[in-house]
Amino acid sequence: MDIKTLKIAVIGVGNLGNALVSGLIESGVPATNIYATRRNGDKLEEIKKLRVHAGTDNRFAVKQADVILLCVKPFNYQVVLDEIYDDIDPLRQLVVSVITGVSIETLAAKMPSGMAIIRAMPNTAADVKESLTCICHNGVEDYQVELTLKIFDALGTTIIIKEELMNSATVLGACGIAYVMRFIRAMVQGGIEIGFDAETAGNIVQHTVKGAATLLLERKTHPESEIDKVTTPKGCTIAGLNEMEHNGFSSALIKGLKASMTQIDH
Ligand SMILES: NC(=O)C1=CN([C@@H]2O[C@H](COP(=O)(O)OP(=O)(O)OC[C@H]3O[C@@H](n4cnc5c(N)ncnc54)[C@H](OP(=O)(O)O)[C@@H]3O)[C@@H](O)[C@H]2O)C=CC1
Numbered sequence: 001m002d003i004k005t006l007k008i009a010v011i012g013v014g015n016l017g018n019a020l021v022s023g024l025i026e027s028g029v030p031a032t033n034i035y036a037t038r039r040n041g042d043k044l045e046e047i048k049k050l051r052v053h054a055g056t057d058n059r060f061a062v063k064q065a066d067v068i069l070l071c072v073k074p075f076n077y078q079v080v081l082d083e084i085y086d087d088i089d090p091l092r093q094l095v096v097s098v099i100t101g102v103s104i105e106t107l108a109a110k111m112p113s114g115m116a117i118i119r120a121m122p123n124t125a126a127d128v129k130e131s132l133t134c135i136c137h138n139g140v141e142d143y144q145v146e147l148t149l150k151i152f153d154a155l156g157t158t159i160i161i162k163e164e165l166m167n168s169a170t171v172l173g174a175c176g177i178a179y180v181m182r183f184i185r186a187m188v189q190g191g192i193e194i195g196f197d198a199e200t201a202g203n204i205v206q207h208t209v210k211g212a213a214t215l216l217l218e219r220k221t222h223p224e225s226e227i228d229k230v231t232t233p234k235g236c237t238i239a240g241l242n243e244m245e246h247n248g249f250s251s252a253l254i255k256g257l258k259a260s261m262t263q264i265d266h
C-alpha cells in the first residue's frame with residue numbers, strides 16, 4: 001500500500017506528533033489524509049496551518065484511519081485507549097505507538113483482541129525527514145511491518161529491533177537529539193569565547209557536526225580513526241581532546257545515557 005493513500009490518525013500532536021505530521025506532509029502524504037488530535041483545541045492553530053484535519057475528537061479521528069499513531073505521554077495513554085476502545089477495528093486498522101516505555105503487551109491488554117500493534121521510536125528530526133526510527137513488533141502480518149517501514153522510511157531511516165531494546169533505542173536515538181543539541185550549544189559557547197559571534201559560531205558548529213556524521217555514515221569508518229586524521233603530534237586537537245577527557249567528557253555522556261535509561265526503567 002502506498003502511504004500517500006493511507007488515512008493516518010495522529011493522536012496527540014505535541015512535540016513529536018507535530019514533527020511526524022510535518023515530515024509526512026513533506027514526504028507527499030496529502031494533508032487531508034491526516035487526522036490530528038490533542039486535548040487543548042486552542043493549541044491546534046499551528047497544525048491547522050498544514051491543512052490537516054485537526055481537532056480534539058479522538059473517536060472521530062480513529063474512525064477515519066487505516067493507521068492510528070499513538071503519540072501521547074506514557075501517563076496519558078490509558079485514558080485515550082479507554083476512549084477509543086469501541087472505535088478501533090482489528091480487521092482493518094494498525095496501531096503504531098511511539099509512547100516511551102509502554103510494551104506491546106500492556107497496550108494490547110487495553111485494546112480489542114487481535115489488534116495489530118507496532119511500537120516505533122522516532123526522534124524529532126522526523127520534522128526534516130532525518131529521524132532515526134527503531135521499530136519492533138510481535139505477531140503482526142508482514143504487510144503491516146512493511147507499511148510501518150514505509151511510513152518511517154519517509155521520515156528518515158528505520159531499523160527493526162527486538163522489543164527488549166526499545167528503552168535503549170529511546171535513550172540513544174530519541175533522547176540523543178537533546179544530548180547532541182547540548183553538545184552543539186557548548187561548542188557554540190566555546191566558539192564565542194574564542195572570537196566568533198554566535199551566528200557564525202553556530203554555522204560553523206552545525207556544519208562541522210553534519211560533516212562528522214556524514215563521514216562516518218558514508219565512509220563507514222570508526223570515529224577514532226577519523227580522530228587520528230585530525231590529531232597532529234603535539235598539536236592543538238589532541239591537547240583539547242585530552243583536556244576534555246581529563247574533565248570527564250566521555251564518562252559524563254555514558255553516565256548521562258545510563259541515568260536516562262534508569263529513568264525509563266524505574
Ligand atoms: N519528544 C520526543 O522527542 C519524543 C517523544 N517520544 C514519546 O512520544 C510521546 C509524545 O511525546 P511529546 O510529543 O514529547 O509529548 P507532548 O506533551 O509534546 O505531546 C503529547 C500530546 O498528547 C496530547 N494528549 C494528551 N492527552 C490526550 C488525549 N486524551 N487526547 C488527545 N491528545 C492528548 C497532548 O495534548 P495537549 O497538550 O493539548 O494536552 C499533547 O499535545 C511520549 O510518549 C514520548 O515519550 C518518543 C520519541 C521522541
Ligand SMILES: O=C(O)[C@@H]1CCC=N1
Pocket residue numbers: 100170174175
Ligand atoms: O524525555 C522523554 O521522556 C521523551 C522520550 C524520548 C524523548 N523524549
